[in-house]
Structure formats: C-alpha cells, structure tokens
Amino acid sequence: MEQRQRTWKKNLYENTDYPDNYTDKTFLEELKKNVNITEISPLTAILGAGLVTQELCIIVFFVAVYVYLHSGWIEPETVFVQSSLVAAIGYLTYRIVLTDKNYNEVLITDLRTVLIFVVFGYVLSPVLKTLTDTISTDTIYAMTTFMMIIHLIFFDYGVPSAIVSSSLSMNAAIFGSVCLASRLASPFHAFVLLTNAVECFVLLPILLSKGRGSVIVLAAMITTAVYALWTVSLIMMFLFICVTLFVTVLCPVWFLRWQKHKENIYGPWDEAVVHDVRM
Amino acid sequence: METLLIFVPCALYNEEPGTLYGVVQESKEECVKAYFIIGKTEGRSRISEVEQCRIIGYYCKEDAPCSVSFGEKLDSVLLGLCDCEFILHKVLNGGDVVDMSKPCQTICIIYDHQKFILSELLLQSMDHSGLMYGDHFKMLASKLSTEVSFQDSSVCTFSSLIGKSLVSQQIIKLLLCIINILLRFITFVHPVLKYTTLESHLQIFLQSIIWVLQSCSCKKNLSVKVGNYIVAVIVDICSGMLILYWLSTITSSPSQLLLESGEVVVRTLRELLQWLMGIPAGLKLNYAFNNMLGQFFLYHINLWWTFLVVAKPLLEVTFYIFLCLGRLGLTFQASILADLLALVSLHIYCIYVYAARLYSLQVSGLVALWRLFLGQKHNPLRGRVDSCQYSPDQLFVGTLAFTILLFLLPTTFMYYIVFTTLRLVVVGLGGLLTRVRYILQCLPLYVSILWILQSATISSTVHLMVRFRETQGSLFLSVQPVCGSLWRTVQYCMPETVHPPPRVKWGNLLGNLVSGRLI
Numbered sequence: 184m185e186q187r188q189r190t191w192k193k194n195l196y197e198n199t200d201y202p203d204n205y206t207d208k209t210f211l212e213e214l215k216k217n218v219n220i221t222e223i224s225p226l227t228a229i230l231g232a233g234l235v236t237q238e239l240c241i242i243v244f245f246v247a248v249y250v251y252l253h254s255g256w257i258e259p260e261t262v263f264v265q266s267s268l269v270a271a272i273g274y275l276t277y278r279i280v281l282t283d284k285n286y287n288e289v290l291i292t293d294l295r296t297v298l299i300f301v302v303f304g305y306v307l308s309p310v311l312k313t314l315t316d317t318i319s320t321d322t323i324y325a326m327t328t329f330m331m332i333i334h335l336i337f338f339d340y341g342v343p344s345a346i347v348s349s350s351l352s353m354n355a356a357i358f359g360s361v362c363l364a365s366r367l368a369s370p371f372h373a374f375v376l377l378t379n380a381v382e383c384f385v386l387l388p389i390l391l392s393k394g395r396g397s398v399i400v401l402a403a404m405i406t407t408a409v410y411a412l413w414t415v416s417l418i419m420m421f422l423f424i425c426v427t428l429f430v431t432v433l434c435p436v437w438f439l440r441w442q443k444h445k446e447n448i449y450g451p452w453d454e455a456v457v458h459d460v461r462m
Numbered sequence: 463m464e465t466l467l468i469f470v471p472c473a474l475y476n477e478e479p480g481t482l483y484g485v486v487q488e489s490k491e492e493c494v495k496a497y498f499i500i501g502k503t504e505g506r507s508r509i510s511e512v513e514q515c516r517i518i519g520y521y522c523k524e525d526a527p528c529s530v531s532f533g534e535k536l537d538s539v540l541l542g543l544c545d546c547e548f549i550l551h552k553v554l555n556g557g558d559v560v561d562m563s564k565p566c567q568t569i570c571i572i573y574d575h576q577k578f579i580l581s582e583l584l585l586q587s588m589d590h591s592g593l594m595y596g597d598h599f600k601m602l603a604s605k606l607s608t609e610v611s612f613q614d615s616s617v618c619t620f621s622s623l624i625g626k627s628l629v630s631q632q633i634i635k636l637l638l639c640i641i642n643i644l645l646r647f648i649t650f651v652h653p654v655l656k657y658t659t660l661e662s663h664l665q666i667f668l669q670s671i672i673w674v675l676q677s678c679s680c681k682k683n684l685s686v687k688v689g690n691y692i693v694a695v696i697v698d699i700c701s702g703m704l705i706l707y708w709l710s711t712i713t714s715s716p717s718q719l720l721l722e723s724g725e726v727v728v729r730t731l732r733e734l735l736q737w738l739m740g741i742p743a744g745l746k747l748n749y750a751f752n753n754m755l756g757q758f759f760l761y762h763i764n765l766w767w768t769f770l771v772v773a774k775p776l777l778e779v780t781f782y783i784f785l786c787l788g789r790l791g792l793t794f795q796a797s798i799l800a801d802l803l804a805l806v807s808l809h810i811y812c813i814y815v816y817a818a819r820l821y822s823l824q825v826s827g828l829v830a831l832w833r834l835f836l837g838q839k840h841n842p843l844r845g846r847v848d849s850c851q852y853s854p855d856q857l858f859v860g861t862l863a864f865t866i867l868l869f870l871l872p873t874t875f876m877y878y879i880v881f882t883t884l885r886l887v888v889v890g891l892g893g894l895l896t897r898v899r900y901i902l903q904c905l906p907l908y909v910s911i912l913w914i915l916q917s918a919t920i921s922s923t924v925h926l927m928v929r930f931r932e933t934q935g936s937l938f939l940s941v942q943p944v945c946g947s948l949w950r951t952v953q954y955c956m957p958e959t960v961h962p963p964p965r966v967k968w969g970n971l972l973g974n975l976v977s978g979r980l981i
Contacts, residue, residue: 295855296853296854296855299855299858299859300855300858303858303859303862304862307862307866310866311862311865311866313748313749313750314748314865314866314869314870315869316748316749317746317747317748317749318746318869348836348837349837350834350836350837350851350852350857351835351836351837353854353857353858353861354834354835354837354857354860354861354864357857357858357861357862358835358861358864358865361861361862361865362865381858385854385858
C-alpha cells in the first residue's frame with residue numbers, strides 16, 4: 184500500500200503517486216445541471232403558441248374573404264372600401280400611438296410604398312386574372328395550401344431562429360393569393376383580393392408585432408376566424424377549432440409538463456461566452 | 463557498343479568498282495551510327511559539288527579484298543560482291559576497324575534508289591510518324607532528293623516534258639494573272655457578299671487553281687496531290703453538267719420550281735401556326751398570350767410572302783445567273799442550293815430568333831426572380847449567390863412578376879421548341895451540303911486508282927525484309943517503299959487550300975438550346 188502524501192490535484196504533472204486510472208471523489212463536482220432554467224408560466228406558453236395561432240387566423244380570414252368574393256356574397260367595392268378603412272386606421276394607430284418616432288419623415292416613404300402596391304396591383308390584375316385559365320381548380324387550391332403552409336413555416340414570429348426567412352414567407356403568401364385571385368370573376372375582383380392579401384400578410388403582422396403578449400388580441404382573432412368559418416362551412420370550423428385547441432392548449436400543456444424532464448448539464452468544458460462590459 | 467547501319471543502293475550490283483560517297487550520321491543517345499551510301503563515282507572531283515557528301519568507302523566488285531587505303535578517312539566502308547550478294551569486307555568507325563563477328567552490330571540495309579526518288583509522299587509521311595528508325599529513312603529520302611536536283615534526272619515523264627516547255631510557262635503565267643485579278647475582285651466585294659456560301663466557295667476554288675498553277679510552275683511536273691485535285695474537279699464538272707441536263711428534262715422553268723417550293727413552305731408554316739394557336743397536343747397554354755404570339759408570327763410570314771411575290775422578276779434574273787455558274791461543277795450547285803435554302807427559310811429564321819430571345823429573357827428572368835423568392839441575390843462582385851434583405855414593395859412586385867413569368871413559360875417554351883426544331887433541320891441540311899461539297903472537292907479518285915495499282919509514287923511506308931545473314935556478323939536487310947493504308951494515303955493527298963468543315967460541339971449546342979442562345 185502506498186502512502187498518499189499529497190492530495191490529488193486536478194492537473195497532469197503532480198499526481199505521480201497515484202495510478203493512471205485513479206478517479207478522485209471530487210470528480211464531476213463542477214458539473215451543474217439546469218443552471219439557467221427559466222420558469223415558464225402557463226400564460227407565457229399559451230401566448231407563445233398563440234403567435235402561430237394568430238397567423239393561422241389571418242390566413243383563415245383571408246381565405247374567407249376569397250370565398251365571399253368567389254361566391255358573390257359581397258361586392259368587391261365594399262371589400263375594397265372596408266379593408267382600406269381598416270388599413271388606414273391600423274396605420275394611424277401604429278404610427279401615432281404605438282411608435283414614438285416623428286412620423287413626418289416616414290410618411291413620404293409609406294405613401295410611396297402604398298402607391299407602388301396599388302399601382303402595380305391595378306395594372307397587373309388583368310394579366311393575373313387570365314393567368315391560370317387552363318389549370319384546373321383543384322391544382323390551384325392545392326398550390327395555395329402548399330404556399331400558405333410554407334408561409335406559416337418560415338414566418339418571423341419574433342423568435343431568433345435559423346429557419347426564419349421573412350422574404351420567403353411573404354413571397355409564398357403573395358404567390359398563393361395570386362393563384363386564388365386568378366379564379367375570380369373580373370380583374371377588379373382580383374385587384375381587391377390582391378390588396379387584401381397585401382394588407383393581411385404584409386401590414387397586419389407589423390401591427391400585431393406590437394400586440395404580442397396580449398391575450399385579448401389573441402382571443403379576438405380566434406373568435407373572428409371561427410365566426411368567418413361558421414358562415415362558410417361548418418366542417419371547416421370544427422376542424423379549425425380542433426387545430427387551434429391542439430396548438431394553443433394541448434402543446435403548451437405538454438411543454439410545461441415535460442419541463443421537469445429537462446436535464447441540461449453545464450461545466451467547465453463549455454465554450455466561454457464573452458459579455459460586453461458596459462463602462 | 464554502337465550499332466552501325468550501312469545503307470547500300472542496290473544499283474551497285476551492276477556497277478564497276480569505284481569510290482563510294484555519302485553521308486555519315488551519328489546519334490549518341492541511341493548509340494547508332496548510320497552510313498548513307500548515296501552513290502558511286504569514278505572520279506573524285508564531282509563530290510565537292512554535292513553538299514555534305516563525301517567519300518565514304520570503296521566498292522570492289524568480285525575481287526578479293528584489295529589493298530585500298532583510305533588514308534585520312536575516319537569512317538569508311540569497303541564493300542564487295544560475292545555470289546550475287548553484297549559482303550562487307552571492312553568497316554572503319556572512327557578510325558578503328560569494326561569487329562564484324564559480333565552478331566547484329568553491323569546491319570547492312572539495301573535500298574532501291576529509283577523507288578525512293580519516285581515516292582512523293584515518303585518525306586511527308588515520315589513527319590507524321592515519330593519512329594526512331596523512321597528518322598534514318600527520312601534522312602535517306604531527303605539526301606536522295608537533294609542529290610537528284612544536282613544531277614540530270616534519268617526519269618523523263620510526259621508531264622515533266624510539258625512542264626519544261628516555254629509555251630506552257632507563258633500560259634501558266636497568263637492564267638495566274640487572270641485568276642489573281644478575279645480573286646482581288648472577289649475580296650473587294652467580300653463585305654457585301656460574305657453571308658453567301660457561293661462567294662466563299664468561289665474564293666476557295668480560285669485559290670486552289672492558283673495553288674495548282676503555282677505548284678506546276680515550281681516543280682515542273684504534276685505531283686500526285688495536284689493530279690488528284692484536277693481529277694476531282696473534272697469529275698465535279700461532269701456530274702454538274704449531268705445534273706443540269708437532268709434538271710432541264712424535268713422542268714422547263716427552274717425558277718418557277720423554286721417559287722412553288724417557297725409557297726409550299728409558307729403554307730405549311732401557316733398551318734403549323736394555326737395548330738399552335740389552338741390546343742396543340744392537349745397542352746394547357748395561356749390563351750391570350752398564345753393568340754398574340756401566333757398572330758404576330760403570322761403577320762411576319764405574310765410580310766415575307768408579299769416580299770417574295772413582289773421581287774419575283776429579280777429572282778428570275780438571279781436564278782439565271784446561278785444556272786450559268788452551276789455549269790462549273792456540282793460543288794457550285796451545292797453552294798447555290800445552300801444559298802437558296804437560306805433564302806427560302808429566312809422567315810423561319812426570323813421567327814426562331816424572336817422565340818429564342820423571348821425564351822431566353824423569360825428563363826433568365828425566372829432564375830433571377832426565383833432567387834428573389836427565396837430572399838437571395840446574385841452577387842457579381844463575388845460571383846456567388848448571397849442572401850439579401852429586400853423591402854416589402856420590392857418583394858411584392860418581384861413575386862407578381864415571378865408568378866406571371868412562371869405561368870406564361872409553357873406557351874413560350876412550346877413555340878421555342880417548335881421553331882428551334884425547324885431551325886435545327888435547316889442548319890442540318892446546310893451542314894450536309896457543306897460536307898458534300900468538301901467530299902467532292904477532295905475526291906481521292908486518282909489516288910485510289912494509284913493505290914490499287916500499288917504505284918511507287920504514293921508509297922508512304924517502308925518494308926524491311928531479311929536478305930542474307932552470315933553465320934557470324936552483319937545482318938543484311940533489304941528495304942522497299944510500299945503503299946500505306948488507303949486512308950493514310952488519301953489523307954496525305956488532300957489539297958492544301960481546302961479546309962475540313964468545323965466539327966459540331968454537342969455540349970455547346972445543348973447548353974445553347976437550354977438557355978435560349980442563338981444557334
């Protein structure tokens with residue numbers, strides 16, 4: 184038996200008395216588990232899942248407008264006027280109430296953007312209307328569904344992630360709406376639907392990004408979507424309610440219940456993270 | 463251990479004893495030393511006229527080795543005759559007597575002097591092959607040919623007689639003047655007429671005639687290449703006359719035939735366009751766009767047809783001129799036919815250009831907009847595709863344009879395919895006519911007849927046979943120039959002014975077809 188004269192040290196040059204495969208009892212004492220654990224409340228989880236539901240509601244609303252226009256239940260002029268009014272109110276709310284910047288200098292840029300949208304939409308709508316004449320309706324609906332799914336996947340929900348590509352999501356949504364617009368009765372219908380699409384997929388997310396974390400907004404959107412679907416088709420409404428429940432209620436519940444299985448280990452082997460020192 | 467090659471002319475069989483003269487060549491890398499014995503002379507004075515030739519040995523016929531001293535000669539050969547076979551009595555190499563008992567150290571090669579001089583292709587063919595022993599035969603052939611130019615040639619042919627007479631020289635000079643003037647005139651109008659195949663063919667024809675006349679006046683006799691070309695031209699003209707005669711028996715007015723064929727082409731095209739504007743092959747095309755394109759192309763065809771009808775008298779005059787030129791041979795008729803084909807299919811070419819440009823624009827636009835769809839952009843500075851932050855209105859307009867281009871692509875693509883096929887057919891026919899012209903110009907009729915007769919003038923390789931082998935010592939070989947393969951001989955006899963048509967690059971063609979570049 185050897186005399187252990189020196190205590191075992193955690194380096195390579197001092198432990199000559201010990202055998203090479205010796206494991207000290209201080210092994211892994213620097214291991215820490217779940218250091219940065221954040222307690223997520225149920226409300227936060229539901230609101231986080233609600234971001235996806237919000238976007239889904241927007242899509243449902245847009246499709247409902249299309250169905251109304253296609254079946255002739257609503258006149259395109261009415262839609263145009265109403266949606267323009269809503270857009271104007273939303274714009275003013277965003278600029279004046281929610282943003283602190285001086286809105287004089289951004290007014291010109293915004294007007295220019297609006298002008299581009301309107302002019303291009305109006306000029307190209309006759310072409311867009313006859314674009315898919317010879318393609319069957321089922322193909323069009325399938326393409327639109329596919330494009331909307333891509334829009335949902337790549338949308339920027341405010342979470343930093345590698346898969347987010349806001350331009351791809353916007354382009355997919357516009358592509359899908361052009362596909363739908365080509366099925367309508369007249370170029371003006373197509374123009375109205377296109378304007379609606381721009382308002383829903385380009386302008387509304389900007390406004391809603393200010394309203395993140397608000398349960399009221401979420402609830403209002405879900406209700407509107409359910410009502411819109413109820414007027415269109417009962418089956419779709421039930422399907423939508425199921426999906427919403429799954430996404431907004433079931434998934435956060437699972438997420439919270441399985442938090443206790445979380446086991447992140449940290450230790451001195453992690454990469455050093457350099458923080459800025461604020462002087 | 464050097465190998466010694468000794469080249470002995472077989473004419474020495476019948477000669478009297480005398481001094482041998484020739485050239486010695488040594489190559490250190492291959493350890494070979496070659497003694498080229500060119501000939502025999504009685505006296506010693508004539509040798510200094512011939513460049514690089516010097517006394518190389520002595521030929522004593524049937525006598526026993528005689529006591530001829532070579533004096534200061536370092537390399538020399540003492541040759542004798544015994545039982546109708548050559549024997550080497552003594553060989554000096556660098557002053558030392560060579561021991562001839564070692565097997566295969568001295569190789570004696572007996573060659574036929576006449577045949578080597580007669581062959582016109584030997585030197586040319588030796589340039590192509592790179593054999594080690596080919597160098598020696600090349601050296602031999604070149605030494606023999608330079609030696610012939612110093613001596614009176616014992617070959618006296620009909621062609622050389624004609625070549626040497628004074629009258630023929632003057633005639634040749636006159637013809638050269640006339641043809642030079644013609645050629646200058648053709649180069650003068652070149653910028654105007656450079657798109658017609660007839661003009662380029664005429665240029666090549668005149669250049670070939672100049673080449674023939676110049677080689678005739680230089681060499682004072684007809685070489686095989688020139689003879690081959692003249693035979694090909696004669697065959698050409700005869701077949702041209704035959705075809706013209708046959709054409710005149712079929713139809714009385716060839717220009718009417720041309721106009722009728724033009725009309726058939728136009729009618730077929732119109733029907734094709736009408737078919738495309740409907741629902742061709744069940745494809746789903748955009749109706750409005752399809753209609754617009756179809757009407758546009760139909761308008762073009764009508765324009766072209768009106769032009770043809772209005773210009774009919776002018777066409778008749780030009781056609782008559784063409785008929786006159788066609789008497790010069792079948793190749794001229796082929797080039798005229800190629801020109802007529804281009805003229806008749808001009809509207810196909812126009813429509814093809816429109817369709818190709820539209821298609822290439824659409825494809826490049828689609829590629830760029832697809833990148834915008836994904837949020838990327840081509841970076842010309844780095845030559846790669848990077849992600850890019852676009853503003854919403856750029857994205858909106860870009861997506862709209864992408865949708866439009868994507869849905870209009872099948873229509874454009876269909877027009878492009880149809881007219882590219884037609885254009886490829888026309889280009890293929892033109893290429894076929896060019897190759898027919900090339901084959902007619904290089905028709906190796908004369909050379910093939912010579913090859914069948916195994917004439918000595920077209921021999922291009924050599925054939926070695928073992929002649930006699932002493933039990934100890936030197937090896938005796940005999941060499942004969944023989945004809946090579948027919949293909950090789952034909953290749954050597956191609957006229958120099960005629961160039962083969964350019965090869966088709968299939969990879970390039972495919973790339974151009976896919977991206978819509980013009981063919």
